[in-house]
Amino acid sequence: MRWSDFPKWGHWLADWAARYHEGLRDRPVRAQVKPGQTLAALPDTPPDAPQPIDDVIADFERIVMPGITHWQHPRFFAYFPSNASPAAVLADQLVTVMAPQCMLWQTSPSATEMETRMMDWLRQAIGLPDDFAGVIQDSASSATLAAVLTMRERALGWDGNANGLAGQKPVRIYCSGEAHTSIDRAIWVAGIGQANLVRIPLAPGPMRGMDADALDAAIRADLAAGYLPAGVIGCTGATGMGACDDIAAICRVARAHGLFTHVDAAWAGSAMICPEYRDLWQGIEMADSVVFNPHKWLGTQFDLSAHFIRSPEDLTRTLAIQPEYLKTHGADGIINYSEWSVPLGRRFRALKLWFLIRAYGLDGLRQMIRNHVTWAQDLAQRLRQVPDFEIVTEPVLSLFTFRFAPPGHAPEQATLDLLTRINDDGRIYLTQTRVDGTFVIRFQAGQFDCTAEDIDTAYSVITEIADQIRKG
Numbered sequence: 001m002r003w004s005d006f007p008k009w010g011h012w013l014a015d016w017a018a019r020y021h022e023g024l025r026d027r028p029v030r031a032q033v034k035p036g037q038t039l040a041a042l043p044d045t046p047p048d049a050p051q052p053i054d055d056v057i058a059d060f061e062r063i064v065m066p067g068i069t070h071w072q073h074p075r076f077f078a079y080f081p082s083n084a085s086p087a088a089v090l091a092d093q094l095v096t097v098m099a100p101q102c103m104l105w106q107t108s109p110s111a112t113e114m115e116t117r118m119m120d121w122l123r124q125a126i127g128l129p130d131d132f133a134g135v136i137q138d139s140a141s142s143a144t145l146a147a148v149l150t151m152r153e154r155a156l157g158w159d160g161n162a163n164g165l166a167g168q169k170p171v172r173i174y175c176s177g178e179a180h181t182s183i184d185r186a187i188w189v190a191g192i193g194q195a196n197l198v199r200i201p202l203a204p205g206p207m208r209g210m211d212a213d214a215l216d217a218a219i220r221a222d223l224a225a226g227y228l229p230a231g232v233i234g235c236t237g238a239t240g241m242g243a244c245d246d247i248a249a250i251c252r253v254a255r256a257h258g259l260f261t262h263v264d265a266a267w268a269g270s271a272m273i274c275p276e277y278r279d280l281w282q283g284i285e286m287a288d289s290v291v292f293n294p295h296k297w298l299g300t301q302f303d304l305s306a307h308f309i310r311s312p313e314d315l316t317r318t319l320a321i322q323p324e325y326l327k328t329h330g331a332d333g334i335i336n337y338s339e340w341s342v343p344l345g346r347r348f349r350a351l352k353l354w355f356l357i358r359a360y361g362l363d364g365l366r367q368m369i370r371n372h373v374t375w376a377q378d379l380a381q382r383l384r385q386v387p388d389f390e391i392v393t394e395p396v397l398s399l400f401t402f403r404f405a406p407p408g409h410a411p412e413q414a415t416l417d418l419l420t421r422i423n424d425d426g427r428i429y430l431t432q433t434r435v436d437g438t439f440v441i442r443f444q445a446g447q448f449d450c451t452a453e454d455i456d457t458a459y460s461v462i463t464e465i466a467d468q469i470r471k472g
């Protein structure tokens with residue numbers, strides 16, 4: 001295949017994309033293949049001779065498509081959304097065609113300057129003050145790693161990269177039990193060690209946020225015991241049931257001890273384009289670092305994570321490397337975003353934000369998010385009226401959890417049966433979590449093309465299958 005063949009296949013792709021999206025409601029949301037099925041359909045050895053693209057495409061339909069879980073299905077209510085809006089997909093096609101590697105300003109000035117502008121648009125959109133600068137990271141996990149490394153270096157007087165952690169006081173980081181596992185991994189990778197990630201107990205109340213007094217007490221106890229407290233990681237909308245720390249309270253405690261704060265709002269941050277939801281992270285202006293994923297709810301398909309930091313100097317002091325071959329001579333005052341992140345190479349991600357925000361406007365995106373929140377709340381309300389259904393955690397934005405406890409059945413088994421049968425049915429897709437040890441089903445509304453009718457379908461599927469279980 002040559003570029004001269006591209007128009008033919010490019011047109012085919014455009015038609016395929018439109019047909020795929022039109023037909024999504026007729027497909028099961030979750031892939032229904034068995035483990036090993038796709039692998040077995042792929043030849044053991046690579047071809048030596050070139051093969052016609054028609055054949056590759058035919059095999060794509062036959063082998064690959066059955067094993068796809070359709071994250072862009074309007075009735076995807078599992079995990080969190082991972083939205084791809086058509087405008088952002090179009091932008092990504094342009095980027096893919098040019099495939100620039102945007103590690104330095106000079107390796108594509110437009111990419112760097114577009115990133116600066118788009119991150120500032122996003123900063124304004126979510127209501128962060130203008131002393132935050134933004135950078136696009138590949139994932140929230142990477143942003144959190146960058147923040148943890150910054151905490152570590154700041155606490156060690158910038159000595160960790162140079163001399164390692166041996167002989168240093170143990171660095172301590174604090175978060176709640178609701179915080180995401182990406183934090184554990186950041187702690188491991190940063191050489192801090194799981195034992196030095198201190199889980200602060202939750203304060204009473206539905207938001208399941210960490211107890212700020214307990215945080216203060218833990219930091220004091222660590223100081224007295226000769227540890228080196230470095231930072232606090234708060235969450236807004238944690239993955240399980242949407243837990244939200246009291247950001248103002250934990251930032252006050254962190255500041256009093258001179259600690260760095262990072263807030264993980266990977267999912268919920270997108271909702272902050274609607275001012276009425278900003279109570280959930282009240283005090284965010286006091287944080288040192290905030291991450292959220294436009295690749296979740298907003299519609300700039302994976303991967304695009306927005307990382308805002310108050311002091312980019314601390315971040316680049318932690319991560320920048322400048323060997324001779326990366327120096328950009330004669331270009332002063334420019335930004336090289338690869339100095340703000342762990343990977344060196346960078347794709348041109350900001351373009352899809354530009355297309356997204358212009359094509360839908362912030363108003364269009366706000367409307368989408370408000371609809372999802374309203375619909376999820378309505379569904380929780382309806383399920384609450386159904387006998388044997390219990391709403392275990394109330395909606396946080398568009399996420400709530402429930403369980404099914406019909407008489408004569410163990411609730412955990414009945415809830416698991418309900419979930420399994422729903423996902424085998426395929427019309428909707430849901431996943432599970434535990435809340436204080438109780439097995440629950442999560443429901444979140446957030447897919448880009450989801451409608452009120454799709455939520456009605458969810459209600460019908462859930463109650464229909466529950467009836468079947470009741471009847472045995």
Ligand SMILES: *Cc1c(COP(=O)(O)O)cnc(C)c1O
Nearest residue numbers: 139140141180182238239266267
């Ligand atoms: C999804 C999620 C993450 C991980 O995001 P990646 O971009 O996949 O690394 C981290 N924290 C929370 C709260 C999340 O919801």
